[in-house]
Amino acid sequence: MLPISNEFAANTINDNLFIYTIPAFTATGLVVHGFTTRSGGVSTGSYESLNLGLHVGDEEDAVLKNRRILCRALGIKFEHIVAGQQVHGDNVKIVTKQHLGCGSKSLADALPAVDALITNSAGIPLTSYYADCVPLFFLDPLNKAVGLAHAGWKGTVKKIGSKTVRCMKAKFGSRPEELLVGIGPSIGPCCYAVDSKVIDQVAESFPGFWKELVKDCGGGQWMLNLWEANRRALLDEGVLESNITVAKLCTSCNKEDFFSYRASGGCTGRMASIIMLKKIES
Numbered sequence: 435m436l437p438i439s440n441e442f443a444a445n446t447i448n449d450n451l452f453i454y455t456i457p458a459f460t461a462t463g464l465v466v467h468g469f470t471t472r473s474g475g476v477s478t479g480s481y482e483s484l485n486l487g488l489h490v491g492d493e494e495d496a497v498l499k500n501r502r503i504l505c506r507a508l509g510i511k512f513e514h515i516v517a518g519q520q521v522h523g524d525n526v527k528i529v530t531k532q533h534l535g536c537g538s539k540s541l542a543d544a545l546p547a548v549d550a551l552i553t554n555s556a557g558i559p560l561t562s563y564y565a566d567c568v569p570l571f572f573l574d575p576l577n578k579a580v581g582l583a584h585a586g587w588k589g590t591v592k593k594i595g596s597k598t599v600r601c602m603k604a605k606f607g608s609r610p611e612e613l614l615v616g617i618g619p620s621i622g623p624c625c626y627a628v629d630s631k632v633i634d635q636v637a638e639s640f641p642g643f644w645k646e647l648v649k650d651c652g653g654g655q656w657m658l659n660l661w662e663a664n665r666r667a668l669l670d671e672g673v674l675e676s677n678i679t680v681a682k683l684c685t686s687c688n689k690e691d692f693f694s695y696r697a698s699g700g701c702t703g704r705m706a707s708i709i710m711l712k713k714i715e716s
């Protein structure tokens with residue numbers, strides 16, 4: 435039984451392949467999108483079974499098979515998917531047709547030093563890979579533009595979500611108050627223990643309200659709420675509260691259903707976020 439989110443929809447593709455979607459995104463009719471779970475693929479051992487990450491020590495053949503399984507289910511061409519190398523930075527890449535397929539079959543040609551991808555071209559499937567870090571989804575239904583951003587604690591304190599909004603504004607004319615945003619399954623405030631070095635940077639990035647994002651457990655240990663940190667940063671950027679959908683699903687609490695770096699001790703697979711503007715016949 436898949437964990438239920440009150441905000442994200444859980445879609446059963448077949449017996450063991452499930453994809454979470456954001457109802458507000460689906461309602462626009464403009465995109466194919468989703469976030470995977472760990473089931474429905476062919477990988478084994480620590481990577482069982484739908485590991486979509488090429489960089490985690492799994493057999494490459496299995497990962498490529500898994501990517502094909504996902505793409506077939508979504509009606510997307512596997513050869514077209516675009517991925518960044520994800521270095522816990524805050525670079526936002528504007529993806530165009532010339533990047534089609536970059537990172538689809540190999541990490542070597544993934545877009546270098548990139549943690550966020552945006553595009554206003556239809557037919558380009560953007561992807562990003564996760565085991566605990568926060569997946570951010572963006573859709574501008576007016577200007578028809580989309581984005582994904584990978585926000586671990588480093589991306590969160592660098593406010594990669596806000597930066598993605600600013601880039602969509604600069605490049606596509608997106609207005610923050612019209613953007614739809616999804617915050618996907620990732621490690622929750624229930625499980626994300628960090629030390630004071632991390633908390634110092636949270637305090638520096640969110641001086642007005644950092645105490646609302648953390649819980650002091652004593653002994654130099656803190657619990658950090660990455661969902662709320664990202665949500666508050668987006669609100670500060672002008673995104674409307676009613677346009678942000680938060681899955682509130684913890685990958686570490688639900689390690690049977692999700693890959694969790696923390697819950698697995700480090701050796702595990704990756705789920706994917708994916709979004710593509712549909713080609714609409716006019």
Ligand SMILES: [Zn+2]
Pocket residue numbers: 621622623624625626684685686687688
């Ligand atoms: Zn948890």
